[in-house]
Amino acid sequence: MALNKINANSVLATGEWVKFEAPEEGIYKIDFNLLSSMGFDPNTIDPRTIKIYNNGGKVLPENINKPRPVDLVENAIMVVGEDDGKFDQNDYILFYGRGTDFWGYDSTSQTFKRFHHPYSNHNYFWITYGDINGKRIQDKPGLNTTPEFNQNNTLAFGFLEDDKINIGKTGRELFGDDFSQAVLSRTYITSLNGRLNNYPIEYRFRFINAFSGSLTLKLAENGTDIFAQVLNGYGNAKYRFGTSYVRTAEFNGTLSDNRSVLKFSIIPTSVTTLGYLDYFEITYRKELKAFNNRILFFSKDTTAIIEYYLHDFTSTNIEVFDISDYANVRLITNHVQLSGGDCRFQISESEGKVSKYYAVGSYNYLTPVNPVSVENSNLRGIQEGAKYIIITPKEFREAADRLKNYRENDALVSVSTIVVDVDEIYNEFSCGTLDVSAIRDFLRYAYDNWQNTPAYVLLFGKGTYDYKDVEGYGDNFIPTWQTQESLIMIYGGDSFTSDDFFVTVDGIDNIIDLASGRVTASSLSEANNYVSKVIDYELNSKRGSWKNLVTLVADDGLTSTTYEGSEHTRPSERIANEFLPPSFDINKIYMADYPVTITGSGRRKPQVNQDIIDGLNNGTLLINYIGHGSPELWAHEIVFEKSVTIPQLHNSEYFFLIAATCDFAYYDIPNYTSAAEELVLLPSAGAIAGFSSARLVFSGLNHSLNYQFITDLLDGPRDTLNLLKPIGAAYFATKQIHNSVNDRKYHLFGDPVLRLQVPQYEGTIDSVNGQSLAADVQIKALSDTKIVGKIIKPDNQKWNDFNGEGILTVFDSERIKLLEQIDNFPMVIQGGVIFRGRVSVNDGEFETSFVVPKDISYENKNGKIIFYFFDDNKDGLAFTKKIVVGGTDTTAVNDGDGPEIEILFDDASYYNAYLVGPDPKLIVKLSDDTGLNTTGTGVGHSLEGILNEDEANPIDFTRYFTGELDAGGKSGSVNYKFSKLNEGDYNLLVKAWDVFNNFSSEDAFFTVVNDDQLVVRDIYNYPNPFSSSTAFTFQQNLNKPIDVKIKVYTIAGRVIKVIERKDINQKFVKINWNGRDEDGDVLANGTYLYKVIVKTTDGEFSQSALGKMAVIR
DSSP: OOTTSOOSSOGGGSSOEEEEEOOSSEEEEEEHHHHHHTTOOGGGOOGGGOEEEOOOSOOOOSSTTSOOOSSOOEEOBEEETGGGSSOOTTOEEEEEEOOSEEEEEETTTTEEEEEEOSSOSOOEEEEEOOSSOOOBOEEEEOOOSOOSEEEOEEEEEEEEOOOOBOTTSOSSOOBOOEEESSOOEEEEEEEOTTBOTTSOEEEEEEEEEOSSSOEEEEEEETTEEEEEEEEOOOTTOSSBOOEEEEEEEEEOSOOGGGEEEEEEEEEOSSTTOEEEEEEEEEEEEEESBOBTTEEEEEOOSSSEEEEEEEBOOSSSOEEEEEOSSTTSOEEEESSOEEETTEEEEEEEEOTTOOOEEEEEETTOOBOOEEEEEEOOOOGGGOOSBOSEEEEEOGGGHHHHHHHHHIIIIISSSOOOEEEEEHHHHHHHHSTTSOOHHHHHHHHHHHHHHOSBOOOEEEEESOOOSOTTOTTSOOOOSSOOOBOSOOSBSSSSOOOOBOGGGGGOOSSSSSOOSSEEEEEOOSSHHHHHHHHHHHHHHHHHOOOSGGGGEEEEEEOOSBOSSOBOTTTTHHHHHHIIIIISOTTSEEEEEEGGGSOOEEETTEEEOHHHHHHHHHHHHTOOSEEEEESOBOSSEETTTTSEEHHHHGGGOOOSSOEEEEEESSSTTOOOSTTOOOHHHHHHHSTTSSEEEEEEESSOOOHHHHHHHHHHHHHHHHSSOOOTTSOOOOHHHHHHHHHHHOOSHHHHTEEEESOTTOOOOOOOEEEEEEEETTEETTSOEEEEETOEEEEEEEEEOTTSSBOTTOOEEEEEEEEOOOEEEEEGGGTTEEEEEOOOEEEEEEEEEETTEEEEEEEOOSOOOOSOEEEEEEEEEEOSSOEEEEEEEEEEEEEEOTTOOOOOOOOEEEEEESSTTOTTOOEEOSSOEEEEEEEOSSOBOOOOOSTTOOOEEEETTOTTSOEEOGGGEEEOTTOTTSEEEEEEEOOSOOSEEEEEEEEEEBTTOOEEEEEEEEEEOOTTSOOEEEEEEESSSBSSOEEEEEEEOOSSOEEEEEEEEOTTOOEEEEEEEEEEOOSEEEEEEOSBOTTSOBOOSEEEEEEEEEEETTSSOEEEEEEEEEEOO
């Protein structure tokens, strides 16, 4: 039945339900005791209302337009003793059951087919009672006439498909036993009871040569060779895991004890030869002879009256069932001739339809296993629906409900949200069996039937290719869709995973109809951590120009074997120049612009590694990487390494990740987290969401996808609150255009309803030096420049009650730099920062003045002005390129003095503090009466730091400088975060210039200690000796409050004074003492001891140390 037909309610909506398994094909029995053990009370059940449901055990069709069960399907059953309306001790239920592997007849191909479920080994049956009477097995009357055929044998089948390993860690196929130099052969024994020796045995098998070279495969049955063939390997083909061979063989001999003893063996050609047996199937003909009082058999494909002769039952209590239709089993009645252990009956059969029968004698029924009580659910009964669906496993329900509550009640834009348990989807749409199409079918059902048509879907949990958990990690919480292809990544086939499958619900194209995202949490703590990040990002993100900064990283095109020129730099430049809104600030980290270091491990560019870490830690809205990659690395130079880079991230401003590279988001490997996943899941740091590929992809196709997505993400239309569309909407828009196989490998990781923290509102730059910007205005070196503007409301009127501040940045004109490493490719360099400072906004207006540094381009080309403004609740951006930079103001006066420099760590209030942790925040305070030079473009005039005299690798502080509020560029500070410094002593030299290029420098010495413990050093009192008063001082390393107690002792050890201070938030601690004891008396001359006891206020850490002092008057 079609999915888009509404069904008012699921059968699971009401009643008491138990699901169980019936794994072996046959007739099953549930008696009084078993029914009771399932949790039912048989004494309260009207047996006439007992019902059993099952959907047949087949995988759902991926073609969404093909028919499928609309709900759980009620199966015909027999309830012996139900007529009196009571379930008595001797009453019982009979039904037909089977697992997920069984044989049936395909009338189209006129062959028998084995059905094998790729996703699950469990076919669930459901039992309930109450309400109307249940569906019952009907009679199929036998005939009493002259038969046209007498059938005393049947085709029979055996098989082995032991799902053990996914060779390439991709695709949905699992393979079985391995063959190698260590295991040259394996033997498989299969009982072929009743086999007729005058008919051949036919074998069909699939073998994988998982080796580049050839091997010889041989088969023998009971010692007789029946097959030998050389199976070629995949040779020099890249990205292949094996070559598949499906072959057949035949055996005409006699079997000992009716047992197939099938031996597979290989002749290797190398010590690394490797092969896998996928499956083998055995087709043979057997007599209609019962074994264990049971037999399953098939009719012939013909139109005729056939008489069947069954024998070797142990009594005349024989029942024959027609099980051709699993839901409508019938019992053969009338003219069934029973004699001793024999049974004869006649049935009229029809060509094109092969009947399937099952006979059981002496009541030798099978017994169901694994009963589980199941709560009611009614996804099919949802009518109003919601815009946002969160699909979650039970394990993460708490986190999913938190996200739902936030989206509906606390977010800036409310989005109606429904949380759905993935097990309920399986229960209602695939009869409780894991089937990826069930998730898609549920979404199709919601899409077609809900009043509030869903637009966004979050798959809230890790998914893997290991549907059957053969690897044993149990982390396939929300399964993936995988291609059938599992042996070829690219070049001849494409094995990949794509969440787009789940949201392609309208038609059979590859164009998604809803936006999906996935959070690959593997635990409740990871799920909760991510929800906390979302809430923190949208509600509590720190105001700052990071919201307007995009970081572009480009591979240099050099590999160990090839040279690709500007293959990765050119598209990055196109993004910067053509696809990013011009109001964005850009941080370019192009590897071709960095020097090479040759190491024992190959080419490296360590400054790129550091600049990526610094760029992320100091705040960026988005980072976009183009180049070579893997699940853990960027580029052959390893400029990003999961195990090294991610531990160094401590950014509180979460970024959005775009990685247009291979495999960086290979998220579906069990018990493994790719770098893209880890960045998104990283608690309180890392990425807020990401867009990247889970498989091998091609650079040219990546580029066009990257262009479209970044455009949709950052430059699309805004809503009534002037907010950007959610990231899922951008993903949706991109996938409407880009839906090739290459594109489908890209996933959105994160909450699809999330909105990037791009500045919300707009302002205008109205004048420069009193001149309107109707035409370009020139600014000159050393000139005093004034900029005036205003804040605009969404109705384009001035925002008169807007009061706050902003960061105004004036950029010099762009320049071109030729990248020698890639054939002098021209790279556009953003102009130097002429001015960056904080500016007050009062009544919707702002203005500032500053002196233009001497180090400008003098090109008389356009620069740009960006003003990021904010108050406590909102922010926005003003932008113009209507300035021309060039010329010099010759009237300016040079005072000849360089800037004043003060170096601090972690907090501006931590004066004289030098004990820091591995990730200290550096604060450099600068001031100059004429103005500070922050352009970073003058030769030798960069605002920079030299760590431990490493002049070859200066730290450029230009990007991290911001002027003080309304200081006009005459004072400001650098805020820079170091990452994972080793413990030890350091020297930092800071260099700075003013607008006239007057130079200053300042040294600072600091010590890095482990920040997971309290360290107290340099405990002194000064002066010492003292006469009337002294001060106790020491250094401590933690950024948390401490309590201090100082005990003063006589030489004899008597305590004469206790000094206490609570809740101290200083690293350099100074405590004054008036030199008097507890009684207020002045201390006598002499020597005294003191003990300083330092504890963190929360009680986590404590340290103490002794000192000595003298009193002399």
